[in-house]
Amino acid sequence: MNTNKIHIVDTTLRDGSHAVSHSFTADQAVAVSEGLDKAGVEMIEISHGDGIAGSSLNYGFSKQPEMELIKAASGVIKNAKLTVLLLPGIGTIEDLRMAQENGAAAVRVATHVTEADIAIQHISWAKQAGLFTVGFLMMAHMATPEKIVEQAKIFADAGADYINLADSAGYMTPEDVRARIAALKNAVSLPIGFHSHNNLGLSVANSLAAVEEGATYIDATCRGLGAGAGNTQIEVLCAVMERLGYNTGVNSFALMDVAEDIVEPLMQRPQVIRTDSLLLGYAGVYSxxxxxxxxxxxxxxxxxxxxxxxxxxxxxxxxxxxxxxxxxxxxxxxxx
Amino acid sequence: MNTNKIHIVDTTLRDGSHAVSHSFTADQAVAVSEGLDKAGVEMIEISHGDGIAGSSLNYGFSKQPEMELIKAASGVIKNAKLTVLLLPGIGTIEDLRMAQENGAAAVRVATHVTEADIAIQHISWAKQAGLFTVGFLMMAHMATPEKIVEQAKIFADAGADYINLADSAGYMTPEDVRARIAALKNAVSLPIGFHSHNNLGLSVANSLAAVEEGATYIDATCRGLGAGAGNTQIEVLCAVMERLGYNTGVNSFALMDVAEDIVEPLMQRPQVIRTDSLLLGYAGVYSxxxxxxxxxxxxxxxxxxxxxxxxxxxxxxxxxxxxxxxxxxxxxxxxx
CATH class of the missing domain: 1.10.8.60 (Helicase, Ruva Protein; domain 3)
Known part of the structure; x- marks a missing residue:
């Protein structure tokens, strides 16, 4: 068993943004962030679903500018690191600087699993700016464990604080996850994180498999809110991890309340696995x-x-x- | 890898009955059964949620008598075994005889995991009557692997064709499932089945774990319709198993259509994991x-x-x- 502290990363206000057509308001961001912070979540990610500056015709316009959401959330968070996602090519270092001015304390710089090199300058800048900085590899099912190790080392050399693997298409089985996390743990000295989607109904199991192989940062969202079939459901994951004896530092009962009382009422549709999202996971394509x-x-x-x-x-x-x-x-x- | 034929057992019209307040009509039973049969599902279970004769003040009244549903479904099924659930104490051998007269070809006799002995006479009668007969142990998380083996042998001695383990409370993790299925495979020569609930978001993973340990009958329902947080979602499970190369004989695309076009429209609420059902799985109590x-x-x-x-x-x-x-x-x- 992994006896390390397991850091819970909530991305309801970022990946979940896809599932509500990027309609989060500052009031909602405040309510969700405050609840998550009080429940003991360590990183709270908030950005347009496609990362900062994602608001556009192509990716969908945000209802309210994300910098207003970041600023509002930063006003109520006491312990968690307020985190933004940055996809080089969509957001820029200038956008990241603005996010930091509005209260962001951490950034996850995300690239396709084979394109870590396009994030080197963003990660270097973020580290120098004093941000907690994460290298984030998307669509991790499309690369072998060896290729993933190679890409993770690019992030590590650029100064990342941890490496996060994302099963963006919800394609992986627990064995796929184990192979990739184990390879990273063997080859990279940084902490490893994992981000899952539930297209094949396996997100909780895949997250547990990642932790069993040594991952110590796990992404999840309230009610599983997220692109496609959604993400790992945070209140479910944390209840299971609590029963299994993992040290997450979160209060899973408090998370259940945030999910049911704050997030569920703002959802536009139930986060279930319908045919379209099942096929995304089955075929392994991006949501x-x-x-x-x-x-x-x-x-x-x-x-x-x-x-x-x-x-x-x-x-x-x-x-x-x-x-x-x-x-x-x-x-x-x-x-x- | 388990290279045996994996038999898919659909229980939408039985366990799913809980999630629609036992309101299935004969027309709905016909539509669902016909779709499942054409998709290659081998056993189609249809009964009140608490088994035949469950319609009552205590367990909820059926909208239409289940014998009418059984008769209607039997008229359209060409290949599958039409199956009923019988809980001794709720249903009787006389009820089972009526179900057989109306077209049932198989019965699953279910008891609490430590009470297999109360099913001996029902299993013996069913075998002599020519029914395909299953011994079904509920709340399997409440007994050790050793106790489960002891109880399964009672079913085997009574003449059961296979032994089915049910995680009725949705409490188990994949490791809990592995320990119990492996113990049964070692000690009992009959085929083993597994029935899962999704209260901890682990039903698909638990079903895969069961198959990896040698189980060859797997329960599931369209859209996961069922008590508590629902059952294993059949169209998801079958898509995953197809990609992993298991031989189920079902057409997972056809199951996706049954789930989306026939079952989803008759659902009364989305089958998601809300706080109440999460707590059932967390605490390990019956739905x-x-x-x-x-x-x-x-x-x-x-x-x-x-x-x-x-x-x-x-x-x-x-x-x-x-x-x-x-x-x-x-x-x-x-x-x-």
């Missing part, structure tokens, strides 16, 4: 593909299933959303 | 306690959480619902 896939399916008289499975077969990655229409067109021609 | 607990909590000014955790601490079992009020009364006196 941002879903909306584009639905549109393309309608346009070309296909099912989203046909398109998603083909995207997975081709190993399409985030940023290639424009190609979904091409794939749909090709599939529709084959069918005639 | 039928929930309604009684809510009522007792209101009556004595307590939270359901306080009562459920105390019930788990006392090891209360199904049938002791009447004692919930006493426990609540004691707790309320302590608080004064």
């Amino acid at each position: 941002s593909f879903l909306l584009h896939t639905r549109r393309a399916a309608e346009k070309y008289g296909l099912t989203p299933r046909e398109i998603l499975v083909e995207l997975g077969r081709r190993g399409m990655v985030g940023g290639q959303e424009d190609m979904i229409v091409d794939v749909a067109y090709e599939l529709s021609r084959k069918g005639t | 039928s306690f929930l309604l009684h607990t809510r009522r007792a909590a209101e009556k004595y000014g307590l939270t359901p959480r306080e009562i459920l955790v105390e019930l788990g601490r006392r090891g209360m079992v199904g049938g002791q619902e009447d004692m919930i009020v006493d426990v609540a009364y004691e707790l309320s006196r302590k608080g004064t």
